[in-house]
Amino acid sequence: MKELGKFIIEGGRVLKGSIPVSGAKNAAVALIPAAIMADNDISTLDNLPDINDVKVLIDIVGQLGGKVDIAEEGAIKIDSTKLSSYQALSDSVKKMRASYYLLGAFLGKFKKAEVIYPGGCNIGVRPIDQHIKGFQALGAKVITEHGVIKVSAERLVGAQIYLDVVSVGATINIMLAACRAEGITVIENAAKEPHVVDVANFLNSMGANIKGAGTDVIKIRGVEELRGCTYSAIPDQIEAGTFMIAAAATRGDVTLLNVIPKHLESITAKLVEMGAKIEEGPDTIRVIGPERPNAIDLKTLPYPGFPTDLQQPMTAILSAAKGRSIVTESIYEGRFKHVDELKRMGANIKVEGRMAVIDGILKLSGAKVCASDLRAGAALIIAGLMADGDTEIDEIKHIDRGYERIEEKLNSLGANIKRVHTDDEEK
Numbered sequence: 001m002k003e004l005g006k007f008i009i010e011g012g013r014v015l016k017g018s019i020p021v022s023g024a025k026n027a028a029v030a031l032i033p034a035a036i037m038a039d040n041d042i043s044t045l046d047n048l049p050d051i052n053d054v055k056v057l058i059d060i061v062g063q064l065g066g067k068v069d070i071a072e073e074g075a076i077k078i079d080s081t082k083l084s085s086y087q088a089l090s091d092s093v094k095k096m097r098a099s100y101y102l103l104g105a106f107l108g109k110f111k112k113a114e115v116i117y118p119g120g121c122n123i124g125v126r127p128i129d130q131h132i133k134g135f136q137a138l139g140a141k142v143i144t145e146h147g148v149i150k151v152s153a154e155r156l157v158g159a160q161i162y163l164d165v166v167s168v169g170a171t172i173n174i175m176l177a178a179c180r181a182e183g184i185t186v187i188e189n190a191a192k193e194p195h196v197v198d199v200a201n202f203l204n205s206m207g208a209n210i211k212g213a214g215t216d217v218i219k220i221r222g223v224e225e226l227r228g229c230t231y232s233a234i235p236d237q238i239e240a241g242t243f244m245i246a247a248a249a250t251r252g253d254v255t256l257l258n259v260i261p262k263h264l265e266s267i268t269a270k271l272v273e274m275g276a277k278i279e280e281g282p283d284t285i286r287v288i289g290p291e292r293p294n295a296i297d298l299k300t301l302p303y304p305g306f307p308t309d310l311q312q313p314m315t316a317i318l319s320a321a322k323g324r325s326i327v328t329e330s331i332y333e334g335r336f337k338h339v340d341e342l343k344r345m346g347a348n349i350k351v352e353g354r355m356a357v358i359d360g361i362l363k364l365s366g367a368k369v370c371a372s373d374l375r376a377g378a379a380l381i382i383a384g385l386m387a388d389g390d391t392e393i394d395e396i397k398h399i400d401r402g403y404e405r406i407e408e409k410l411n412s413l414g415a416n417i418k419r420v421h422t423d424d425e426e427k
């Protein structure tokens with residue numbers, strides 16, 4: 001396999017200054033499939049992050065016959081007038097998790113969909129049974145053949161759907177299909193994440209009729225037509241949280257611009273418990289890091305609980321906190337792969353099942369480590385910033401999937417992170 005670049009991080013620098021937060025990855029990857037549901041129309045999506053997952057999805061839309069123009073920085077125009085394929089079978093589809101949103105979008109638009117089983121970060125089993133249950137409740141037949149999920153329906157009819165687990169993906173996917181079903185669909189035990197609300201707002205701007213997004217009961221009245229519109233993605237809660245943790249980890253003083261502080265409440269609460277000072281403005285948040293963070297206990301939960309996507313960065317900062325922290329991962333069973341890498345840097349962490357017991361040491365020491373997935377990569381960047389000496393992070397392709405030029409943003413705050421390419425890689 002080709003090596004895809006490394007980060008070399010000089011540890012010990014204090015982060016200071018202000019940086020803008022990009023549009024939300026997990027909103028963007030659902031907004032693009034939603035946009036292709038416009039009937040013979042063009043949508044403009046604004047504030048999209050410049051990350052590999054978005055690029056891959058744009059390529060897929062192109063392969064399907066859609067026309068995507070990069071309008072200006074962060075904005076794309078999606079013309080789905082000529083998009084007539086309901087089959088997403090290319091290798092790029094396999095690369096990302098969010099390609100499953102093409103199932104809901106195609107099913108709503110064409111009443112049939114064929115999509116390769118999705119890939120994404122290796123953080124646990126990640127079934128999609130709740131998506132399938134939702135499609136079936138709307139009247140679709142679902143089969144999986146040779147790694148392809150095939151969904152088809154004569155008609156889609158609104159239904160009452162109770163999700164057995166709170167799932168962001170299933171909530172959004174059912175919402176997409178149900179927009180074009182006959183009658184009313186009710187999703188109970190729905191996910192409440194900010195990007196669920198964002199996708200519902202976008203669909204409503206396209207002419208859908210969705211009520212209750214952001215609560216655990218969402219009601220969707222099917223409509224005959226969806227039209228194109230212009231829409232701006234929300235700021236990325238997880239990118240913002242990552243920078244908040246990085247600021248706290250380096251005794252920094254960092255102001256994040258273009259954020260929605262309400263979306264960051266669970267992170268703010270934990271950082272305050274750790275001794276950080278936080279100042280909120282209408283769309284900014286300032287984090288002043290403590291001399292050394294206090295140990296805390298943390299459990300990941302669906303929104304508005306503490307997000308699983310920030311558990312790994314949080315483990316990194318806690319590995320040098322004062323005392324013992326207990327981190328419980330309740331969403332994914334395999335999201336502690338970063339711990340072995342933190343141990344290379346001297347961390348004292350024991351993982352038992354879904355729990356990590358972290359005994360804070362005085363200082364991590366720089367080492368050669370490897371990013372196993374996107375947020376493990378973010379955790380290692382934070383560890384590298386805190387550590388004594390240099391840290392080399394391999395497999396940064398995972399980080400590029402979900403963070404927009406993270407090294408440039410952190411360097412503008414005073415970090416020293418170099419991206420090192422190797423001769424044989426694709427630049």
Ligand code: EPZ
Pocket residue numbers: 026029097098121124125126127128129130131132165166167168169170191307308309331332374375402
């Ligand atoms: C989304 O994944 C995000 N990905 C993930 O972000 C995030 O970790 C996750 O939501 C939770 O917030 C995208 O939005 C593309 P889920 P998703 O369905 O939708 C179980 C990142 O780092 N489940 O909410 O796939 C599942 O196994 C990524 O940016 C079922 O059992 O997550 C998990 O335990 C990683 N059956 C829990 O529910 C299903 O049909 C929540 O998963 C669906 C999910």
